[in-house]
Amino acid sequence: MTKKAFERISTGVFLLILIVLNANAQTKAKTGFGLPVDKSEFQVFIDGLSTKVQGRIGMSALLIETGETVGYKADERFPMQSVYKFPIGMAALYAVDQGILKLDKSVKVANEEYVSAAQHSPLRDGNPDGAMVTVKELLRLAVSESDGTASDVLMRLVGGAQSVMNYLQAIGITGVIVKNTEKELGATNSVQYDNWATPIQATLLLKQFQLGKGLSVSSRALLMQLMTDTQTGLQRLKGNLPPGTVVAHKTGTSGTREGITAATNDIGIITLPNGRHIAIAVFVTDAKADQTTREGAIAQIARKVWEKYQL
Numbered sequence: 001m002t003k004k005a006f007e008r009i010s011t012g013v014f015l016l017i018l019i020v021l022n023a024n025a026q027t028k029a030k031t032g033f034g035l036p037v038d039k040s041e042f043q044v045f046i047d048g049l050s051t052k053v054q055g056r057i058g059m060s061a062l063l064i065e066t067g068e069t070v071g072y073k074a075d076e077r078f079p080m081q082s083v084y085k086f087p088i089g090m091a092a093l094y095a096v097d098q099g100i101l102k103l104d105k106s107v108k109v110a111n112e113e114y115v116s117a118a119q120h121s122p123l124r125d126g127n128p129d130g131a132m133v134t135v136k137e138l139l140r141l142a143v144s145e146s147d148g149t150a151s152d153v154l155m156r157l158v159g160g161a162q163s164v165m166n167y168l169q170a171i172g173i174t175g176v177i178v179k180n181t182e183k184e185l186g187a188t189n190s191v192q193y194d195n196w197a198t199p200i201q202a203t204l205l206l207k208q209f210q211l212g213k214g215l216s217v218s219s220r221a222l223l224m225q226l227m228t229d230t231q232t233g234l235q236r237l238k239g240n241l242p243p244g245t246v247v248a249h250k251t252g253t254s255g256t257r258e259g260i261t262a263a264t265n266d267i268g269i270i271t272l273p274n275g276r277h278i279a280i281a282v283f284v285t286d287a288k289a290d291q292t293t294r295e296g297a298i299a300q301i302a303r304k305v306w307e308k309y310q311l
Contacts, residue, residue, distance in 0.1 A: 045304065046072045049297040055261075055287025057297065060199035061280040061305040064207050064269075070305060074200040077175075078283035079192045081185075081252030081263040082146045084178050086227070087205065089143045091167040092154045093219035096135070101157055103136040103222075113156075115148035116186040118255070123149045136222075143226040143250065148182030155181060168205070171214040175201030192254060192262055199281045202267050206279035210269055224248050227268065235292075236266035237280065239299030241306055246271040261287050264294040270302070272310045280305055 050057045058073040095101040109131045114124040123131060123141050133141075133150070135157070141150035155161060155178075164178045175198040185192050212220050233251035241247065249268025254261055267281035282298045 042070055042304075043072060046301065049300060053284055053287040053289040053294050053297050055289065055294075056285045057283070057301075058199045058285070059280070059282040059301055060203040061278055061309075062203045062207055063309045064210055064277045064279055066276075068309070069203075070308070071200060075198050077196040077198055078265070078285050079252075079254065079263045080176075080195050080197050080283075081192060081254050081265060082148075082151075082182075082232075083197065083202070083250050083252035083265050083267055084176075084195055085142045085146060085151045086250040086267070087168055087173075087176055087178060088151055088154055088158075088164055089139055089223055089226070090209065090215060091158050091164040092135070092139060093215055093223055094167055095158050097216045097219050101135050103134065103139075105135050106132045107135060107138065107153060107157065109133055109149065109153055113149060113153060113183075115152065115182050119148045119182060119186045120145075121147050121149040123147050139222070140226055143223065144230045146230075146232050146251065148186070152181045152183055167214065171205075171208050173201055173205050173208070176205055189255075189257060189262075197281070197283075199283060202281035203279040206267060206269055206281070210277055210279060224269075233266050233295070235295040236264075236298040237268050237270065237282070237302045239295060240303035241270070241299075245306075259288055261291075261294065264291070264298070266298050266302075270306060272306070274310065276309065278305060278309055 046057055058076050058078050060069065060071040060074040062069050092101065096103055109123065111128065111130045115121050122145055123133065138150045138154050141147035142154055155164065158164065161178050161180065168176055177196050179194045180191050208214060209220065227248035227250055228246060230249060236251060237249050238247045247268050247270050249266055252263050252265035254263040262285060264284040264287065265282065270278040270280060272278065280302060282301050284294045284297060287294050
């Protein structure tokens with residue numbers, strides 16, 4: 001299969017997947033998918049956290065095995081920042097599954113491709129004159145270390161942002177929007193708002209991932225491990241959970257301008273003691289509070305959801 005074919009995706013398969021997933025989404029809508037459980041109590045709880053962070057919070061959580069949900073502003077749009085490296089990683093691994101890319105293939109990364117000095121990139125920092133990097137290492141850097149350069153190279157390899165969007169739409173995701181590279185995000189602050197997700201769609205993407213939709217068993221396992229190994233945002237979803245709780249997650253963080261931080265995010269899959277799984281997405285947007293307060297709000301939300309579903 002050529003890269004061009006990947007960008008288009010087989011029309012028949014694409015339509016079949018959409019029909020099945022749209023039917024499933026309609027069924028979920030009838031059963032209240034996305035509506036809060038214990039709405040008033042949970043809304044009051046997050047209202048209080050929103051006041052503390054002095055910004056807007058959106059979240060959605062889904063107990064994958066039962067379909068139970070809880071949400072707050074779950075249908076509103078929030079800038080993803082590096083959260084979008086998760087769907088980019090999925091699209092890259094889909095290309096591996098299709099034979100378009102190979103994990104052990106070495107890729108040339110020119111120094112012209114590096115994100116700005118203000119953006120996070122261990123790849124750039126360790127290789128100022130450019131580098132040869134395998135696809136697997138690019139995935140590790142992008143997902144586990146949130147390397148902006150590695151993410152941009154992966155996007156290039158799969159054919160650009162539209163190819164990522166084609167992949168997302170094929171697995172039934174319409175509210176996760178990938179439009180720009182990390183380099184473009186770094187050049188223009190407002191561009192980050194064009195790369196957005198609704199919390200409910202972010203949790204649906206996590207659900208599809210957990211259920212193995214759109215990836216082979218081996219590709220899913222690799223990405224799950226990379227997300228579990230991530231060392232960013234340890235005080236967010238994981239911050240208040242019991243030691244040893246397995247959380248496969250991807251963070252997203254913007255810079256702070258004029259005292260306002262556009263994005264402090266974390267989405268992921270929490271494994272409960274009973275073996276069930278929570279797909280959870282928490283976004284804190286345009287907040288004036290400090291990092292400790294913003295991350296603490298995410299940790300408190302994750303703990304409350306964990307307590308609700310862990311029995």
